[in-house]
Amino acid sequence: MSDLLLELFSEEIxxxxxxxxxxxxxxxxxxxxxDRGLLFEGIKAFAxxxxxxxxxxxxxxxxxxxxxxxxxxxxxxPAKAIExxxxxAGVTLExxxxxxxxxxxxxxxxxxxxxxxxxxxxxEFLPEVLGKLPWxxxxxxxxxxxxxxxxxxxxxxxxxxxxxDVVEFAFAGVTSGxxxxxxxxxxxxxxxxxxxxxxxxxxxxxxxxxxxxxRKAVIFEGVKQAAFIHGLEMIPDEGLLAEVAGLAEWPVVxxxxxxxxxxxxxxxxxxxxxxxxxxxxxxxxxxxxxxxNMFALVxxxxxxxxxxxxxxxxxxxxxxxxxxxxxxxxxxxxxxxADRIAALGGIVFHAKLGTQLERVDRIxxxxxxxxxxxxxxxxxxxxxxxxxxxxxxxRLAKADxxxxxxGEFPELQGVMGRYYALNDNEDPEVADAVRxxxxxxxxxxxxxxxxxxxxxALADKLDTLIGFFAxxxxxxxxxxxxxxxxxxxxxxxxxxxxxxxxxxxEEFERxxxxxxxxxxxxxxxxxxxxxxxxxxxxxxxxxxMGDLRARGITRTVxxxxxxPSTQQDLFEFIADRxxxxxxxxxxxHDLIEAVLALGNEDDLVRLVARxxxxxxxxxxxxxxxLLAGYKRAANILKVEEKKDDHRYGGEVIEDQLAEPQExxxxxxxxxxxxAIAPALAREDFAGAxxxxxxxxxxxxxxxxHVKVNADDKVVRTNRLNLLAALRATLHQVADFSKIEG
Numbered sequence: 001m002s003d004l005l006l007e008l009f010s011e012e013i014x015x016x017x018x019x020x021x022x023x024x025x026x027x028x029x030x031x032x033x034x035d036r037g038l039l040f041e042g043i044k045a046f047a048x049x050x051x052x053x054x055x056x057x058x059x060x061x062x063x064x065x066x067x068x069x070x071x072x073x074x075x076x077x078p079a080k081a082i083e084x085x086x087x088x089a090g091v092t093l094e095x096x097x098x099x100x101x102x103x104x105x106x107x108x109x110x111x112x113x114x115x116x117x118x119x120x121x122x123x124e125f126l127p128e129v130l131g132k133l134p135w136x137x138x139x140x141x142x143x144x145x146x147x148x149x150x151x152x153x154x155x156x157x158x159x160x161x162x163x164x165d166v167v168e169f170a171f172a173g174v175t176s177g178x179x180x181x182x183x184x185x186x187x188x189x190x191x192x193x194x195x196x197x198x199x200x201x202x203x204x205x206x207x208x209x210x211x212x213x214x215r216k217a218v219i220f221e222g223v224k225q226a227a228f229i230h231g232l233e234m235i236p237d238e239g240l241l242a243e244v245a246g247l248a249e250w251p252v253v254x255x256x257x258x259x260x261x262x263x264x265x266x267x268x269x270x271x272x273x274x275x276x277x278x279x280x281x282x283x284x285x286x287x288x289x290x291x292x293n294m295f296a297l298v299x300x301x302x303x304x305x306x307x308x309x310x311x312x313x314x315x316x317x318x319x320x321x322x323x324x325x326x327x328x329x330x331x332x333x334x335x336x337x338a339d340r341i342a343a344l345g346g347i348v349f350h351a352k353l354g355t356q357l358e359r360v361d362r363i364x365x366x367x368x369x370x371x372x373x374x375x376x377x378x379x380x381x382x383x384x385x386x387x388x389x390x391x392x393x394x395r396l397a398k399a400d401x402x403x404x405x406x407g408e409f410p411e412l413q414g415v416m417g418r419y420y421a422l423n424d425n426e427d428p429e430v431a432d433a434v435r436x437x438x439x440x441x442x443x444x445x446x447x448x449x450x451x452x453x454x455x456x457a458l459a460d461k462l463d464t465l466i467g468f469f470a471x472x473x474x475x476x477x478x479x480x481x482x483x484x485x486x487x488x489x490x491x492x493x494x495x496x497x498x499x500x501x502x503x504x505x506e507e508f509e510r511x512x513x514x515x516x517x518x519x520x521x522x523x524x525x526x527x528x529x530x531x532x533x534x535x536x537x538x539x540x541x542x543x544x545m546g547d548l549r550a551r552g553i554t555r556t557v558x559x560x561x562x563x564p565s566t567q568q569d570l571f572e573f574i575a576d577r578x579x580x581x582x583x584x585x586x587x588x589h590d591l592i593e594a595v596l597a598l599g600n601e602d603d604l605v606r607l608v609a610r611x612x613x614x615x616x617x618x619x620x621x622x623x624x625x626l627l628a629g630y631k632r633a634a635n636i637l638k639v640e641e642k643k644d645d646h647r648y649g650g651e652v653i654e655d656q657l658a659e660p661q662e663x664x665x666x667x668x669x670x671x672x673x674x675a676i677a678p679a680l681a682r683e684d685f686a687g688a689x690x691x692x693x694x695x696x697x698x699x700x701x702x703x704x705h706v707k708v709n710a711d712d713k714v715v716r717t718n719r720l721n722l723l724a725a726l727r728a729t730l731h732q733v734a735d736f737s738k739i740e741g
Contacts, residue, residue: 001041002118002163004056005196008130009180011050011153015246017136018047019212021152024133025054032125037063038118046210049249049300051180053210055196059162063115072096072107082107119162123169126160130171141172148172157181164194182206183249185301207250207302215245222253223281223296230255232283232292237275244279248300254307256280256315258293262322265329266419267291272409273325278318328404337420340399347401352471353515356398359463362514367394367459369510373502374451390455393433396421397456400434414438433457440490443581447497454498461491466511469570470562488577495604496581504571505602512562571602578604582611590740591615597735606683613685614734622693629699630736633723636708640720648717648724656718661705665698669725676732688733699726 006029013021022045030043033056041058072085075098086093089109096107131149138150149172160167160176169176179190180203187206193199200210209215220241223234245251262270267282267290274280274295281296295318299310344356353359371390375383400406400417418435422428429452436453437460439445448457464487468474475484495502575596579589591611601607617623641647657663672691679688708723710716730736 001058002061003195004054004059004122004167005159005161005193005199006054006056006126007157007159007180007193007199008052008155009050009157009159010151010155013047013049013052013152013246014137015049015243017152018049018052018246019242021052021133021135022047022212025052028129028132029054029056029126032129033059036121036125037066037115038121047212047246048208048210048215049247050184051208053199057196059118062117063121065115066113068111068113070109070111072109075105075107085109119165119167122160122162123167126167126169127171159193159199161194182208183300186250209250212242212245215248215251216241219244219248219251219253219298222251222298226253226255226296227283227294230283230292230294231285232294233286234296235271235282235284237281240275240279240281244281244298247279248298250300250302252299252302252307254297254299254311254314256295256297256311256318258295258322259315259319260293262326263291263293265322265326266416268412268415269325269329269405269409270322272412273321274318276409277321278314280314280318325405325408328408332403332405332416332420333423336424337396337399337417337426338424340402341395343402344398350467350471350473352473353467356401359467360395360398362511363397363456363459363463364391364394365514366463366507366511367391367455369507370458370500370502371451371455374455374498374500386451389427389430389452390433392426393430393437393452393456394459396426396430397434397437397460429453440493442486443489447493449498451498454494454500458491458494458500458502461487461494462507463511465491465570465574466508466562467515469566469573470512470515484573485577488574489581491574492578492581492604496608499605501603501605503602504574504604505567508562508567508570512567515562572596575604575607578608582608587611588615588740590738591618591734594734594736594738597738598731609683610680610685610733613689616686617689617692618739620693622696626692626696626699626730627736627739629696629703630726630730632703633699633726634737637720637723637727640709648720649728650717650721650724652721652725653718656715657722658715659706661698661701662719662722665695665702665726666722668695668698669722669729673725673729673732676729680732692730692733695726695729 026043026045030040033040038059040056043054043056046053046055070089072089073081082093085107086096086109089111091109091111093107095111096109098105099108100106130151133151135150135152138152139154140148141151141154151172155172155174157180158171158174158176159178159180160169161178166178167176178194179192180199181187181189182191182203183206187208191199191202191206193202203210209218220234227234258270270291271282274282278297281298283292283294283296284290285292297311297314299307301307301310303310341357341360344360345358347356348354349356349359367390368387371387372383375386378386396417397414398417400413400420403416403420405416406413414435414437418431421431421434429450432450433448433453433456436446436448436450437456439453439457440447448454464482465484468482468484473482475482480486494500575592579592582592583589587608588611591614592607595601595607595610595614601610618627637648652666654663654666657666672695675691676688679685679691702722706719708716708719710719727736
């Protein structure tokens with residue numbers, strides 16, 4: 001068996017592209033080998049700042065021999081047709097077999113294909129495969145070539161060996177060989193490599209760590225140990241760790257100092273500035289959790305002075321960066337957060353949904369309504385205070401978008417709003433809600449639990465969902481530009497975590513009125529808004545349209561109708577995200593769909609409680625048999641209703657019930673029907689399930705002793721209505737036809 005070594009050595013590859021490029025290279029080469037019958041024992045790709053490497057183990061020396069068959073014309077076909085077939089197949093008539101498919105004999109060309117040497121096959125497909133590597137951004141190279149290829153950075157050399165022998169091919173003006181180079185500064189001269197192990201050892205000797213995971217581990221341990229010496233710890237940052245591992249072939253961890261003049265700047269600003277601009281790791285005091293006045297940097301160099309000059313240079317650069325951040329922080333605090341709200345009127349949130357200021361008005365109203373629901377059981381004074389805080393927080397939530405710090409670091413929106421609110425002596429709960437209203441940003445993010453924060457965070461997400469559904473800006477299977485799936489998942493998480501009882505469809509309708517009164521449509525000219533109509537100004541807008549058209553401005557962007565159909569689509573979209581989140585907790589998706597199918601449940605907290613009770617019931621000794629009895633009844637009804645072209649569900653005539661088992665079932669259904677509905681109304685779902693459990697025995701007895709399709713048509717109809725009554729009774733709890741099993 002043979003081993004393949006491939007290295008593509010180039011100028012610096014952006015760190016964010018390296019990992020995916022390695023995966024793509026492995027996928028494309030593995031696919032090309034498999035397509036050509038070259039099976040292998042193992043394959044692994046590596047990526048670094050200046051090289052992509054692929055090692056393939058256990059390749060055969062040559063392709064296997066195969067026989068190929070090509071169907072030809074009928075034996076009695078015209079001579080020219082037969083000649084054309086023989087020519088295209090590259091065979092003579094003696095190489096063909098005659099076969100019969102029942103319609104007459106025809107020719108089949110049997111072609112023996114000898115396997116080619118693996119090295120020849122690899123040399124043939126590699127240029128094509130490398131040209132297909134899907135870089136997010138690329139250069140056309142070589143520039144002077146008549147046939148340039150797209151590659152991320154100019155290539156310097158290519159290693160391609162099979163069992164130590166060079167596999168010759170050319171790509172991007174570079175011919176393959178068996179030489180490469182080590183670290184740009186810590187090594188010199190050419191490295192000759194034949195096999196992967198030899199290649200890896202020589203690179204290490206030339207100060208290149210091939211494996212990105214090894215570089216990450218070295219950086220992590222280096223930062224950890226360096227911080228420990230000073231009584232500090234690293235603030236975890238997996239994204240930065242992966243990025244820095246792609247910047248250094250031989251990482252060396254050094255520590256630097258943050259000047260005291262910057263330590264009164266919020267830690268989030270310092271950390272974001274260092275991370276974004278300089279790729280530094282932030283440190284903290286493990287005892288207090290406070291941000292430390294030191295940082296860790298990763299050099300790609302072993303310095304003779306132990307890194308003193310490198311640290312000094314980085315401290316100078318950091319001083320300039322943090323001076324800018326401190327300037328923004330100091331300037332932003334001169335303007336109260338509340339005074340920034342008016343400036344939101346100049347920021348268009350979306351062409352169909354108005355400005356950020358108009359959006360704030362909507363969120364404020366919705367947050368107040370949600371807060372009313374949250375504090376329904378509180379004393380009047382406490383309730384009013386909580387609603388007031390929620391509306392105030394919603395009013396301030398987007399104001400930091402106009403600040404200098406958020407302009408420089410957009411990822412700090414919300415976080416900076418809290419700092420500015422506290423600086424203005426706003427209520428701490430209000431300030432926290434301003435910070436938390438974007439949360440949760442993902443499955444692992446913190447979920448707001450404070451009542452004020454819950455109201456504002458949920459209002460923000462519902463306004464986004466309702467608005468974009470009204471504007472028909474819906475996610476597709478491959479695209480979700482406005483992160484609506486994340487918004488729906490976040491809204492579900494908030495409602496479930498806080499046990500917030502909310503009728504979503506009622507909120508949809510109330511918010512629809514706000515949106516339609518807020519912004520009906522914009523008139524756009526070359527991307528610039530020149531007129532907008534609100535609900536109270538429609539007449540004026542229509543009158544002005546004549547003047548606008550006279551000026552050649554005719555394109556309008558209109559808000560679509562957010563009627564019952566679209567509202568139902570949005571509810572199902574949110575419910576689908578609930579199914580996804582609950583599935584990971586072991587709650588069956590089919591049970592959620594069974595409850596949703598009734599169409600009378602839009603309180604997702606109550607829905608989950610019903611589903612959990614139903615799931616618990618189905619695990620009991622009565623649950624599965626009753627489900628089986630339901631399905632048997634449903635199948636009978638389906639067949640008979642189709643045959644009779646009639647849906648059964650009429651009144652069951654008690655006097656016509658002859659068998660004791662059908663009388664017992666009728667009595668049990670009458671009792672259950674009268675008990676299940678009240679239990680559901682008072683949300684005693686466990687009680688409703690107990691009532692259903694009582695049906696198990698009479699249902700089993702009915703099917704064991706009673707013939708449904710009796711010869712007497714009147715008796716048959718009555719018994720089918722009895723089964724329909726069973727179906728209707730169980731459908732008070734869920735649509736059992738949706739339940740699997």
